[in-house]
Amino acid sequence: MAEVATRETALKEAEAVCTRRGAVLTPLRRQVLELVLRAEAPVGAYALLDQLKAMRPGAAPPTVYRALDFLLEQGLIHKVERLNAYIGCNESGHGHSHDHHHPHQFLICRTCGATMEIADPAVTHAIEAAARRVGFVLAEATVEIEGTCARCAEA
Structure with missing residues (x-):
């Protein structure tokens, strides 16, 4: 419900x-x-x-x-x-404040396919800094991380 x-x-x-x-x-x-x-x-x-x-x-x-x-x-x-x-x-x-185009990351479980959205500012800042170091102007970033979710790791 x-x-x-x-x-x-x-x-x-x-x-x-x-x-x-x-x-x-x-x-x-x-x-x-x-x-x-x-x-x-x-x-x-x-x-x-x-x-x-x-x-x-x-x-x-x-x-x-x-x-x-x-x-x-x-x-x-x-x-x-x-x-x-x-x-x-x-x-x-x-x-x-970042309106509808905000930086985000996805955690994707290789076992069950569960996908979780996170928005970790530290990840975003690291990507922006790395892009700036090579003169790249970042417009948008989505990071997709594969691994094992907590539920599958416990099983």
């Missing part, structure tokens, strides 16, 4: 974030966001499409990809490149 309440809170925050930015969280975009938030692990676009077709029989790949692009642009979800899948953003709607 708490998970449903948390998801509803996240959806309300997403609506508020979009409204503040002058963007519209349409019913379709909201449905795709809810599917991403419901997923127990990062979820791929075609898996989302399969779920969406149960609610919208005419849904096609461009439908999902346009919704995902919007949600990414608004910082409500992230793409985990290694998995070619999407995950809800832990930071969305929290009023963070």
Whole structure:
């Protein structure tokens, strides 16, 4: 029950974030966001499409990809490149000063696939410093770290 309440809170925050930015969280975009938030692990676009077709029989790949692009642009979800899948953003709607494009890192379990978003400023600062040393101007950084989650390590 708490998970449903948390998801509803996240959806309300997403609506508020979009409204503040002058963007519209349409019913379709909201449905795709809810599917991403419901997923127990990062979820791929075609898996989302399969779920969406149960609610919208005419849904096609461009439908999902346009919704995902919007949600990414608004910082409500992230793409985990290694998995070619999407995950809800832990930071969305929290009023963070870095707006919706914030530095983040993903911890990906090689055993169970669990993925956790973290936003460790020390990692971000180290990457920025390394980039500056070689004259590289950093625009955006996502770090994906593979290993073993605590649950799998205990097993």
